[in-house]
Amino acid sequence: MDTLPLVEGRGRPSGLSGATAQGVSVRVQQRLQEDGSTLVELLDEDGTPVEVVAGFLRFLGARDCSPNTLIAYAYDLRHLWRFFASRGLSWERFGPPDAIALLEYLRSVPSRRPRRRMTLSVVTMAADGPATKLAGSTVNRILAAVSSFYEYAILSGLLERANPIEKRPDPALLYVSERHRPFMGRASRQRPVRRAVRVKTVQRVPRPLDDGQVELLLGQLRGLRDRAIVLLMLHGGLRPGEVLGLHLDDLAYGRRRVVVRHRDDHPKGVRSKSRVERVVDLHETATLAAVSAYVMNERPDDADTRLVFLIGGRGTRRLEALGYDGLVRMFSRACTRAGIREPWVTPHALRHTHATAMWEGGMRELTLQKRLGHASPESTRLYTQVSDPAVVADYHRALDALGKPVEGRS
Template sequence: MPQRGLVDLNEAVDEFGRHLHAERGVSPHTLRAYLGDLADLCAYASTVGVTEPAEVDVSLLRAWLARQHALGRARATLARRTAAARAFTHHLHRRGLLENDPGLLLGTPKKRRDLPGVLTQDDAARLLETLDAEGPMGLRDLAVLEVLYGTGVRVSELCGLDIDDLDTGRRTVRVLGKGNRERTVPIGEPAVRAVEDWLRAGRPAVATETSGPALFLGARGGRLHPTSARRIVHSRIADAGTMPNLSPHGLRHTAATHLLEGGADLRSVQEILGHASLQTTQLYTHVSAERLKQVHRQAHPRAARDD
């Protein structure tokens, strides 16, 4: 049986916060977010006369979340508040303050997955063909962009590459992805040429005794950091002008979209990108479809009425 009257709801939230900090080791950001969400729940509960943990039930939780929805909270906020309520009621149940766990009966609001921005094929070609590749850093930057776009690797995967990971004869690159899963990704001739130019005339100029086998180096000779790679991409795209300001992940989206537009099957794209689930790769079919609709709207004289 639940222990009634021992603590009120606000005290239970404070105790839950201490539990999250001391035993669960959650980040300060998550802790602040959860405690803010639960403070809002307590405020709502008090308006309907609920002051003790034992009085919390699924009707109260659903009514609170329905009010959040009515107030126009974002889907991501609703999903986080649902997660906070679930974690809280689970803790109350374990502590014996709730006979049953009402959080188990809550559904999870689906987060809307916005379509990622991508470059057109013409924009991608212009970006790479007009990039100023003078000097060691220019050669490196061109190679970085060619590999990101040419292979679709993640920025962390790019920065983790060693020289021996590139097989120029077979035109493949060995990539260590999420969960330490290794995969082999094909790489095109322009990317191979850009990397070879960097290795021949760029890398030796910045390499030091501590550079190790890293394929891409920063200006001081250390392994290129993902933050620096992001800065390179943003800066070079800005230099090209009149195209979306994408991150390295945007170039990954672009590579996947262009593969599908060129006729690649979904399973092959999944293997190239290193997605554990095909569902993640399927997002790019929506990207391609959305771009086709945009072209149709712009080009067809009756598209505006038909759409």
């Protein structure tokens, strides 16, 4: 079996509580197996796979979770095992009181990832210099992963006590309109709960590109392929993985639509996030015209794959499928040339731009949810916070009642 390069985690413990853990080489390893699947393992300080975590990851794999999901869980549990090393604990002895200590520990762990936040960040001192702390959302995700791990241990009979990451009923969530509710409402056995140990986080609104930024970006794209990719995300709201996974058979020029299908056989590991296939209508003529121009004039005609977007040119990687890394590099370089390079300007921001434009244009919430392929209405409601016509209308009525002029309204 071929071994892939090890991917470093999101941060190493430091400070008083994590000093001992820094010397513990608990790490995540990814190995490519003969059948093409990826084996993800958490290795202890002796280089031996942690068996209980291996069982948990096999369980996730049996549920058909993506390799990226398995890798994320492995790195989250690496934090837990480093916490065990700093406290002299084992996973069997970890209890609810230790969950509070775990939260404090995670709040002191430095993150080595480049900062993408546009806000002030808390800095902690690590052994090799200052570093920013893990984001609150990252800490909550790690706690959720730990909770899922212990749910697995209980389900498999390895643990005969309650989940140490305690969950408490929260009836108040029944009355929050923005929350997704069970199909049977209050008659359902699914009760709203909240983890007792968690970090309060900021619910940020999506940041769409303005018209000027979009025009600058489109003006700096080089090649028909790049323009087709960007327009599919900008005018169709497709996710990057959905664009990269398109096959020639998914393009319906006559009906002016593309079909987003769930596939897991992309040679670069690209997957669509949703398992619900959908049809996306594209009635803006420039979009499918750009795709057709690329397929007819620039896409290598000697390719033996049905994937739409390939690497062209004359290099050694010619005819290979375009992957996430290639798309991100293309997008970043175009943004740099356009002078709009910002941490929040990512390929996914094009999807935010499309969704915001559709909402402000009057598309209903349910139809927008279907178009974007959101499983939960909560995800779609984020765009109602960018601009809510009902709020604007009430605001105008209030200004009228106060006798104040409304700018921009005839």
